[in-house]
Amino acid sequence: MKKCEHCSKPAxxxxxxxxxxxxxAHHLCxxxxxxxxxxxxxxESVEVESSLSIDESDDSETAEAAPQEQPPCPNCxxxxxxxxxxxxxxxxxxxxxxxxxxTRLIENIHSEVQHVxxxxxxxxxxxxxxxxxxxxxxxxKEAIDEENYEKAAGLRDQIRQVELELRSSSPAT
Amino acid sequence: xNLDVLTQRSGExxxxxxxxxxxxxxxxxxxxxxxxxxxxxxRASDAVRAQIEDFLRERxxxxxxxxxxxxxxxxxxxPLDRQFLVERQLISxxxxxxxxxxxxxxxxxxxxSLMVNEEDHLRMxxxxxxxxxxxxxxxxxEIDDLMEQEVAYAFDSQFGYLTACPTNxxxxxxxxxxxxxxxxxxxxxxxxxFQALQKIGLAVRGLYGEGSQAMGDFYQISNQVTLGKSEIDxxxxxxxxxxxxxxxxxxxxxALVKENxxxxxxxxxxxxxxxxxxxxxxxxxTMHLLSSVRMGVNLGLIDDVEIPTVNELFIQTQPAHLQxxxxxxxxxxxRNIARAAYIRQRLAENNxxxxx
Numbered sequence: 001m002k003k004c005e006h007c008s009k010p011a012x013x014x015x016x017x018x019x020x021x022x023x024x025a026h027h028l029c030x031x032x033x034x035x036x037x038x039x040x041x042x043x044e045s046v047e048v049e050s051s052l053s054i055d056e057s058d059d060s061e062t063a064e065a066a067p068q069e070q071p072p073c074p075n076c077x078x079x080x081x082x083x084x085x086x087x088x089x090x091x092x093x094x095x096x097x098x099x100x101x102x103t104r105l106i107e108n109i110h111s112e113v114q115h116v117x118x119x120x121x122x123x124x125x126x127x128x129x130x131x132x133x134x135x136x137x138x139x140x141k142e143a144i145d146e147e148n149y150e151k152a153a154g155l156r157d158q159i160r161q162v163e164l165e166l167r168s169s170s171p172a173t
Numbered sequence: 174x175n176l177d178v179l180t181q182r183s184g185e186x187x188x189x190x191x192x193x194x195x196x197x198x199x200x201x202x203x204x205x206x207x208x209x210x211x212x213x214x215x216r217a218s219d220a221v222r223a224q225i226e227d228f229l230r231e232r233x234x235x236x237x238x239x240x241x242x243x244x245x246x247x248x249x250x251x252p253l254d255r256q257f258l259v260e261r262q263l264i265s266x267x268x269x270x271x272x273x274x275x276x277x278x279x280x281x282x283x284x285x286s287l288m289v290n291e292e293d294h295l296r297m298x299x300x301x302x303x304x305x306x307x308x309x310x311x312x313x314x315e316i317d318d319l320m321e322q323e324v325a326y327a328f329d330s331q332f333g334y335l336t337a338c339p340t341n342x343x344x345x346x347x348x349x350x351x352x353x354x355x356x357x358x359x360x361x362x363x364x365x366x367f368q369a370l371q372k373i374g375l376a377v378r379g380l381y382g383e384g385s386q387a388m389g390d391f392y393q394i395s396n397q398v399t400l401g402k403s404e405i406d407x408x409x410x411x412x413x414x415x416x417x418x419x420x421x422x423x424x425x426x427x428a429l430v431k432e433n434x435x436x437x438x439x440x441x442x443x444x445x446x447x448x449x450x451x452x453x454x455x456x457x458x459t460m461h462l463l464s465s466v467r468m469g470v471n472l473g474l475i476d477d478v479e480i481p482t483v484n485e486l487f488i489q490t491q492p493a494h495l496q497x498x499x500x501x502x503x504x505x506x507x508r509n510i511a512r513a514a515y516i517r518q519r520l521a522e523n524n525x526x527x528x529x
Contacts, residue, residue: 076212088292090216092209092327092335095342099331106332106339112401115333117344120326121318130209130325137211141218 004029073097075134091134132162176254176497183488184261184283184300189480191303195471196419198351198391198484201262202309202408203298204317205336205345207327213337214273214290222273222290229289232323233278238316240285242278253502256493262300264288285316292337293345295320304415306348306408314404333400343400348411351380352418355390355468356425363392366418374398375414380487389460389487394418430472441469445477449520453509459490459516478520486519 004011009029072079076090080098083089095102107113136159143152186199207213211225226246234244247255247264255269264277268291275290288296297320299313327335333343341347357363370377380391394415396407429437444465448454467483469475488494490512496503499511 076216078216086215088215088337089213089339091212092207092329095329095332095335102332102339106342106400109340110343110398110400112343112398114331115329115343115400117333117346117403117405118314118317119333120321120328130327133210134212137221141220 004032006032070098070101076138092130093134133159136162176257179257179261179283183481183485184263186262186284186300186302187481187484187488188302189484191301191305193419194303194480196353196422197304197415198302198353200301200304200306200309201298201347201349201351202306202313203296203347203349204313205293205334205341205347206295206297206317206320207335207337208294209325209327211294214292214294215337217273219273222275225294226274226276226289229295229324230276230278232320233287233289235323236278236316236319238285238319239312240280240282242280242285242287244276244278246274246276248273248275253493253496257497260488260491260493265291265296267291268296285312287316293341304350304412306350306412310404310408340397341399344402344404344407346399346404346407347395348408349378349393349395350411350415351391351393352415352422353390353464353467354392354418354422355464356429357418357422358390359429360425362421362425366421370394370414373410373414375411388457389464391464391487426468426472437472438469438474441465441472441474445469445475445520448516450517451513453506454513454516455509456490456492456512459512460487463487463490482519486516489519490516 005027007029009031011027011029014025014027070080072082073090073094074097075093078090078094080101083094083098089095103113136155140152140155140159143149143155186201191197191200208225208228211217211221214222214225217225230244230246233242236242245258247258247268250258252269255264258264258277259266259269261283263279263283263286265288268275268277268288273290275288277289278287279285284300286298286300288298297313297316299309299316301309329335334345336342336345354363354366357366367377374397376395376397378393378395380388380393394411396411398407402410444462448459448462448466463483463486466475466478467480470478470480470483489498492503492508495508495511495515498515503511
């Protein structure tokens, strides 16, 4: 593994800097990289290859305003703010729940907001039942964590019921 | 699958054949898919991850594709074995570092790998030697269809296949072509290539993907946009760009030979000489010298070694491979000695003209 160019720790971030048409590569450990990135005067010109390409400075107004208003996803419990800091969504339902915010973000990333290309041959939209399953499984975990076994048993029966319905509604293969 | 068996050979994608194999090492297509009924991996508890892994493992093992797949539960493997699979490009670095139950289904030729519980529930990839995206797409598309008969993918009519990170949403496809570009690197023309690619929204990565540095003059060119363009269009944009880069690299190689054949011949022969004789050598120097030798062979300046051997050495001299070959853990200094010995042996057995 390459060593950090500022200290002897292993380099974990490899930064390619594009400025006035010249390319500069930096190999830094986490702490030096943090310092490097905060010092950098032009955040737009810095591309950290390993991180998500969401530019926080880009639309700070909407990013600040949206998460307070938007309740967390009822299925996986993630908030939009949490997603922004993690860079990863919690479940498929987030795409419906945060559709408006995500549409803006996705347009920034891909310059398009409508999928073209391959479509699954069956169940083109994830069904309501599958989202129910995510929610029920989350509630089950919470119930077990709270040692509320009566509630957990009820939830487990509900999960079985939904799973059964799902199986019977799928085409036989 | 016994991993020790793998050390003796290399994946089919390294065999150095296929269209444009002098410059194009491999073509790779990866699809990201998630199951509709489970939360994404990063939001799943250990118990749910285990459920996802069990569910997908069962289906991968039964998959009736063109090639039988062997399933390995990577979370049960030693770190060295996981690193070994990373070096062979069968799993990603992220997958190797993942916590929680995860696994991978691989074909014996090592050109298909289905990763379970990486960033997404399922990441399927097909590798081909040389420039052969159409064949890679045909096979991955077929595997995707077969999987889809068994599972319900998370899909949305607006956003397409839903992924944990919105950067992969839509087609969930990553098309990558690995190129060996020593002449463009030597003349620093490679910077112009980077800037041109950046402008049209294509990514350049090193040998081991995201965040890895370009070692041995290897570069992976891949798409970044996954939504709003069909799989076929995305492949076409990569094909067009690769064709241009190939032409560029070839023109610069020809110019180098024409302008200063002797100096180039000297450089590649010295690189070969060091590899044949070194007693201790770092991974970095090895990659650098092998890259020179590879170009020398392709230009007809060296004829004592064949391309598949050079390709194999790039992988087999990596740290985990050396330790697997030696059946022991080796510190960096010990690895450098083992590496030099292994290279000397491979080059000697490959070359009947050399007296031992």
